[in-house]
Amino acid sequence: MPWRLFRDLSLWITCLLVAGCNRTPVTDAPKTEAGPAWFADVTAESRIDFVHDPGPIDGSYFFPQSVGSGVALFDFDNDGRLDIYLIHNAGPKSKSKNQLFHQQPDGTFKDVSAGSGVDVAGFGMGVATADVNNDGLVDLLVNEYGATRLFINQGKGNFTEWTAAESGIDNPMWGTSASFVDYDRDGWLDLVVVNYVELSQTQPCGNTAKGGHRDYCGPDLFKGAVSRLYRNRGCDKDGKWLGFEDRTQAAGLGSAPGPGLGVFCADFNGDGWPDIFIANDGKANHLWINQKNGTFKEEAVRRGVAYNSFGQGQANMGIAYGDVDGEGLPALFVTHLMSEEHGFWKQGPRGLFEEKASAVGLTTRRWRGTAFGTVMADFDHDGALDIAMVNGGVARMGPPTTQFWDAYAQRNQLFVNNGRGHFHDRSEDNPALCGKPNVARGLAVGDLNGDGGLDLVVTVIGGPAQILRNVVPRRGHWLIVRAVDPALKRDAIGAEIRVQAGNRRWQRLVQPGYSYMCSNDPRAHFGLGAADKIEPIEVLWPDGSLERFQCPDVDRVFEVQRGKGQSVQAK
Amino acid sequence: MEKANPSRPSSPAGVAPTTAAAPTIAPPIWRRRRLVLGILLILGLAAGGWWAYQGWKPRVAAIPEIDLADVDPEIGEAISKARADVRAKPRSEEAWGKLAMVLHAHGFYDQAFACYGTAADLDAKDPRWPYLQGLIATRGEDPFTAIPYLEKAAELTQADSLPTAKLGGLLMTQGRFDEAEARYRRVLKERPDSAYANLGLAQLAMTRQQYKDALRYAEPVAENPIFRKRVSALRVAAYERLGDHAAADAERKRMLTLPEDAAWPDAGLDQVSRLQVGLNGRLKQVSQMAQQGHLESAVSLLKSTVEAYPNSHTAWGFLGKGLGDMKDYAGAEEAFQKAIALAPSLDKAEHWYYVGFYRQEQRKYKEAADAYLATVELRPQDAQAHFSLGECLEASGDRKGAADAYREALRHRPGMASARDRLANLTKQP
Secondary structure: OOHHHHHHHHHHHHHHHHHOOOOOOOOOOOOOOOOOOOEEEHHHHHHHOOOOOOOOOOOOOOHHHHOOOEEEOOOOOOOOOEEEEEOOOOOOOOOOEEEEEEEOOOOOOOOOOOOOOOOOOOEEEEEEEEEEOOOOEEEEEEEEEEEEEEEEEEEEEEEEEOOOOHHHHOOOOOOEEEEEOOOOOOOOOOOEEEOOOEHHHHHHHOOOHHHHHHOOOOOOOOOEEEEEEEOOOOEEOOOOOOOOOOOOHHOOHHHOOEEEEEEEEOOOOOOOOOOOEEEEEOOOOOOEEEEOOOOEEHHHHHOOOOOOOOOOOOOOOOOEEEOOOOOOOEEEEOOOOOOOOOOOEEEEOOOOOEOOOOOOOOOOOOOOOOEEEEEEEEOOOOOOOEEEEEEEEEOOOOOOOOOOOHOOOOEEEEEEEEOOOOEEEEHHHOOOHHOEEOOOEEEEEOOOOOOOHHHHHHOOOOOOOOEEEEEOOOEEEEEEEEEOOOOOOOOOOEEEEEEEOOOOEEEEOOOOOEEEEEEEOOOOOEEEOOOOOOOOEEEEOOOEEEEOOOOOOOOOOEEOOOOOEEEEEOO | OOOOOOOOOOHHHHHHOOOOOOOOOOOOOHHHHHHHHHHHHHHHHHHHHHHHHHHHHHOOOOOOOOOOOOHHHHHHHHHHHHHHHHOOOOOOHHHHHHHHHHHHHHOOOOHHHHHHHHHHHHHHOOOOOHHHHHHHOOOOHHHHHHHHHHHHHHHHHOOHHHHHHHHHHHHHOOHHHHHHHHHHHHHHHOOOHHHHHHHHHHHHHHOOOHHHHHHHHHHHHHOOOHHHHHHHHHHHHHHEEEEOOHHHHHHHHHHHHOOOOOOOOHHHHHHHHOOOOHHHHHHHHHHHHHHHHOHHHHHHHHHHHHHHHOOOOHHHHHHHHHHHHHOOOOHHHHHHHHHHOOOOOOHHHHHHHHHHHHHHHHHHHHHHHHHHHHHHHHHOOOHHHHHHHHHHHHHHHOHHHHHHHHHHHHHHHOOOHHHHHHHHHHHHOO
């Protein structure tokens, strides 16, 4: 008896002590039921063989190395299948040249870089795609540290680089993201080139890195650069395309430099004219509101998208945009550093935004990282936009390792929308996307294999590009809309596509330029849930005209051509 | 349940007999058993007490192992010394805290976190340790693990303190608005003018779309140098939401004139920062000395730094700047030439720029132009170097070269007014 009593007493005391010692319980994200994986890594079977070259690791910690490079998904030969363009960052003298992959009918990709004209080397950063000369072929623009290069598609897989003098794009700065937008609504796509910083000083960075080792600098040491606006001059009377003209100063963008990394062009204030949002790294964002006369006014503070909810400018990087709760007002999502919180600016009323990341569940997660590329996409076709983001550090998280970039690696994340605009972290269920730490930068989305599901392409500094196929089981119905203006022979970038089924409404913008230094599938993708019938599709064309198109069925790609629908009075 | 003892005489109703009968003597075997049991019980209780004490008393953890093989020798030395102090006084809170801070200052966060924990166990009343643990936790994959540490630190400090402010911010970020509000209100009760609490409540009010309240709470902190810019941004948004566009516009204009908010004073982190040694620590110290106008001390420290780190082009570059600031241009140029010889190619550009700068200061325009040319060859994006090249060429009489250089500066920085003015002047004059 005494022994048993002693044992019980001891156990009881031990339990008390253990409980008492554990005075600092660790908070945890709410546990949710595990679900099936949504992505499968099909890089090998896709035959994409691309390992990003960030240049030599020689101790100089050349800042552009840590910014990484993007990727473009675009159909350069109009065969209806998305092709892939991947960028290196090893400098103009490097043997590593950007690679163009053509998608074959069987879904594999063939490297067609050699002789394409886009197999160039440089400190490659971002990429934008659009048909700039309205000839029916998608052209390619590459931003580099020190140059912005325009490649005009000649057809048959050949591109010709236009010099700065020919194209009118003379940007010797550090270009990052870029986007095409018809800001003056003249039918010719204009160009926004985001520039980062003036890298005009060398500083010993990395003071706090383990053991005092040097590390990459951040943008705070440098002067933010002016982002540039180039107006498309259209064609002369002989049909010769005239290139662009620099309207940066005249349009007002020159008045506010900033360390820009991301860009997204959309009508932010509901006046029917496209505006320009620029995500600045470590500073207030810029929202350039189109004044409809060729000029812009910076209104980010006024409209609530300059700062986080604490009024602080943070490291704003990649951008996603979409209506997450079906209320008809798109929200803006911007990725940030691991030590910060990502920004989710909910819109309402039209044109005003409030930062609500915690209210929508984005601060409750299994882990966090420094995120760059991000997309809002309805991966499971339940009718609600989910958010994927790719992560990778900008500062070394441990001592230098044998594999240099491993010390910067972090895991990606996937947040699933519950259908009402609230997100749950499903990263752990998705090992292909989120399982392995990487130093990811670019994330592009598009239906690569034509099954209606949205696939992903991830770019990684110093690592292989990854092709992730959407394998969500029992996806809902879907629709992909390609909006084309036959008069312009190209995708109607800037058009808004509206789909309705019963009392559910969705809207998407035709704008491939988002995420981080990437160009995405230009078609509008809709997950429809259980809806197998839809009302006529409404298309608000970039010039403000509205048309309705009867779509016979769902689960298909549907092309709408301007002028062939039923004209409707725009509200 | 105890069994009845057949050897014990029974008494009615269990009452002990009052008669002075001779005491019953237990047989020796039972006496021995009782004795053994008693000893065993005492021994057991002693062992239990010892066991319980071992569990209860603050554990002194093992000193974390640090691989110092690839670490700056000065940092290695500082860490070794702090470890030796802990080894000498293993139950000293100060020794553990110092080791933690030395590790923290040099990026060994996991080890620093553990050492702060031991320091906190040894002295549960010092708010520094849980606070600094909290700061490290906020850097990790889940910043909300910092909450209990900041709570503990907040309990140990006055209500209107940095741990409370950081805790409130973290609670708000996690969506625990009511808890954050309760904390801020508690602070405000004690200190109605608390900047942290007023700002926190203003931010909470914005989150809850109570814009008038937000403006009310923002008012007392509108001129606080730590918060004024962010408060101004908050006021712009609040006025806009209330439909008062004129007030929003006026506030926005005011905001544009405000300097960046100052950093939050953080005595704990400052203490950590002061422990930073090694090349970066020295250079940080030099920068602070220079900012305070102690140029001679800065240069003296830099001279010892290049002795300690003779292969560091950064150290030589800093020395060059220091000497240049003291108008020892020849010395500065010599230091920069050493930096150029040691630097990787991209870093040479910066040193060439300063060679040009100090040559220009000496009105050696042609030689300065050569240095600036070397800069822009390595770093063609450098608008300032193009501009300075233009100045030197202009001073040397090369007007065309100067105009080209100004144009190049404007290519890279379109808003560069000085380059535009110089170019206009050049093109205006015959």
